[in-house]
Amino acid sequence: MTACCLIVAGRFLLPQPGAGDIPGSTERQLSFLRAALDDGADTAAQQQFPEGHLFSNALYGLAWVQAAHAEPGLRPQAVRESRWALARLESEEGRAVFSPKLQPAHGIFWAGWTNWLRGAILSLDSSDSAQVQRFSEHSQEIAQAFAASDTPFLQAYRGQAWPVDSTVAIASLRLHDKLFGARHSAVIERWSEQARTRLDPATGLLPHQVSAVDGSTASGSRATSQTVIHRFLPDIDPEFAASQYSLYRDQFLTYPAGFGPALREYPHGVDGNGDVDSGPLIAGISLSATVVAQGAARVNGDDALARALAAEGELLGLPIDLPGSKRYAFGLFPIGDAFVAWSSTARPLVAEPPSATYDLRWWWRLPWLTVLALTALAPWTGQITAATRGVVRRGTRAAKG
Structure with a gap:
């Protein structure tokens, strides 16, 4: 348990790529997604919500395009894979609903x-x-x-x-x-x-x-739609996007019980239920919106938030990183991996990335690291207690002597 906590803490503390870069594991993650799509992951996602097929393929193709803009050497493969994804969107199955x-x-x-x-x-x-x-x-x-x-x-x-x-x-x-x-x-x-x-x-x-x-x-x-809106609004109207993003950040960004950052599904002061878009809410937090918010932060110049959300993904997303593939949540929900890949490679395709400064709590990592430290020490409680008692006894005997 201690070793696992140290490994997780190391991944959590690793520097995350800035807005112009992509994670080093992007190709491996896209390799997992392609294999999942070949096995029918898009059809399975369609059974979960009405746009599952479209999102599975569209986000896969877009992640390849975004990755190739950051790494030109990926361009030939990106063009080939994204054209394959587009054909699936335009297929009879892709248009059926x-x-x-x-x-x-x-x-x-x-x-x-x-x-x-x-x-x-x-x-x-x-x-x-x-x-x-x-x-x-x-x-x-x-x-x-x-x-x-x-x-x-x-x-x-x-x-x-x-x-x-x-x-x-x-x-x-x-x-x-x-x-x-x-x-x-x-x-x-x-x-x-x-x-x-x-x-x-x-x-x-x-x-x-x-x-x-x-x-x-x-x-x-609501955050599930806002996070996607803010992926595209800077490419449409940068001035409008900047004012909207600032409002969105003020009303949805939160630190529940000191942990975070994360995105509420409903604005501060408003409570509501989760649905097929948001998924189940945990203390009002939408995990899906929090994942997609990384991309919104990247295209709006909110580098600190984008890096923080990426680090939390490495901490909480249960990543399995192998030489040929990377998946989150043990690969059980490939559509979730598609959203992660799309968000972690996000970049504007029309406008220049805005230059902005947004605040983030400087100590946001401390609650997570505290939990990891306590978990790492838990298996040693007996030994620590016994050693402490031994020191006290020896000190008592020395004092009497």
Whole structure:
């Protein structure tokens, strides 16, 4: 037990990569994910929640793209693997739960993530003219859907809309304009202006869920959607992103019982139940949001928080790091590994990373290290007690003599 605690403490104290770098284990983690996907992990994830198949493949492909931007030597493999992931998103299975009758086709969730992944691939290699054409066509379809809508938040499913999904889609239009010339700037600016007028009145942040009719708040801000929104907002509107990220950090970042940092699912002062998105809540903490928050911190220039969350992942994520693969939670939930890989390699694909300074408790490691130290000493309690008593006896005898 003592040896295990020392090993875990060593991993916890290791310096974590900054925003421009990626973990040294990224290739091994992606190797595990590819094997899991080949074994049907995406189909299994679909049984757990409605977007399991899409997220499993999209995040795998995006993690490869992000890794290749940091390590150019990975580019050929990244292009090959991310194209493979894109094909799975566009397969019959990948589109099965999304309605082709929505605008854009299959809804803004499927359209946005698919378009973002395609654009991300083209940011590495734009030599495939057919993919360039499809990116242009799909971007135009998304732009037309936003232009024809009275609300900035389009439907993901019939009669249901979440602002986070539209945020991803608008980011894909911004990526298109960066790669192939400004074409959708008017739609993007209109979206940003409309979004600012439909903030959750309780938090000043984009809501979790809205009315599909007029975009009014149906469910207040929550961390599971906020952490994803803040992955994409800096690429859309850096000024708006900076103000939103500061509010998000103030209202969701917490240190339960002195431990942390971690992300509450609901803002401070608000209690609620977990669901399929957040997973079970522990003292109000969403583990899924805390994992994804690492990526949000990286793209918003919050280097201290990103490193802290990465270190906590090495402490609490039960990583198994082998020569050819790395997995968390014993590899039981590959979709969780996909979120970790996407978050730990996060980087903006449109804008420059912002220069910002955010506070983090300087002593945040101490509670974790205290628990590790007590656990490491626990097996030796008997020996320590016996040795202490022996010292006391000898001291008593010496005093009498």
